Amino acid sequence: MEIRPATPADRPAIRDVARRSLQASYSLGPQAITSAIEEWYDEDRLEETLADEDRLLLVAEEAGQVVAFSESVEATEDTGTLLWLHVDPAHRGKGIADDLFERTRNRLEERGVAHLEGRVLADNTEGNSFYEDRGFEQVGTENVEIAGRSYVENLYSEAQQQGREPVETEDGRTVYIDHDNHERGSVAPFHVVHVDMEGEERYGYFCSNCETLANAMDSMGRIECDSCGNVRKPIRWDAAYL
Template sequence: MELRRARPADSPAIRDVARRSLGASYSLEPQAITNAIEEWYAEDRLATMLSDPDRVLLVADDAGQVVAFSESVVAAANTATLLWLHVDPAHRGKGIATDLFEATDEELERLDVLDLRGRVLAENEAGNAFYQDHGFRRVGTDTVEIDGRSYVENIYAESEQWGREAIDAPDGHSVYVDHDNHERGSLAPFHVVFTTREGDDRYGYFCSNCNTLALAMDSMGRIECETCGNVRKPVRWDAAYL
């Protein structure tokens, strides 16, 4: 089994693995899966992702056949997020997921990443158990749109928590900046902000460049601070930003 960086020629296999993996792991309609694959892994979008220095796509190549892949994005300084780890259902149970996860972690370390986060849909029991078995703990939640419907993602982290800091919102109420949950911006990281210290409800984002709240985020995960212009790239690819 060869674990390597994805190449443009791997695009059809990546789409096939993602389609079969999503179908086996989630209760999604076939058309929803097809639409999601075309949205996230179309030929031109994969080409752009492969050329993006902040994106890491690794594949597991079994004698010339791609049977799994991981998709990661470098977020805030020294932080990266593993967005997806897909294994073809016909090749599960062989330890490929663990091997690919470790290879991904090593590749990110070469990019000076010290803190790895993971995202997995809340309904994927095996995926959540995978992170827990590898010493990660759930530190928050987010949402992802699949074919126009929102799904809850659990966010996992491996480092010690720094805590949540209370700040005043414009309406005078306290909200809580999560220093353990941040994303890279064009000027400085964005931190997730919750309405309670326990992190039950999302309020918005905190721009660490100008120390203001940034509430605007589109469905692809693009955040823009209206005060200083700090921008986070879309987490999932949207043709408007290619």
């Protein structure tokens, strides 16, 4: 088996692997799977992914056939997020996921990533167990929209948790900055801000560059800090999470 960076020629195989993997591992209807493939893995999106220096797309090839791939992103200067790890169901049970995971981690470490995070839909039992078996801890949840329906996505981290810090808004309200849940900004990370200490309700985001609160996000998941211009671009191609 060979694990290598994806090329434009791999795009049809990547879509096929993603489709079969989603069908086998997720309780998604045919329309939802088709919409997800079209939104995340069409020709233009994959071309953008391959051209984006912050993203890493690796494929596992066996006997000249792409049988698995991983998609990850440098979410912050020292944090990488594993967005997807798909293995063709016909090739599972061979240790391909383990090898691809380790190669992905190693390649991110070569880029200066100090710790790894992961995302997986809550209804993917095998995917959640995959992270838990490797010592990752669930640090939060978010919602992802697929074909007009909202699904819960679990967030995992292998780093030591830093907890939540209370801060006051301009109107005197206490909210809580989650230092374990953040998104990459153009200048510095945006940390998720919760209404309560338990993190059950989201307030917005905290710009770590100028240390101000922001609670506005557009339909594509873009956040822009009004104070310093720090911008968060979505790491997923679907409508985002606020």
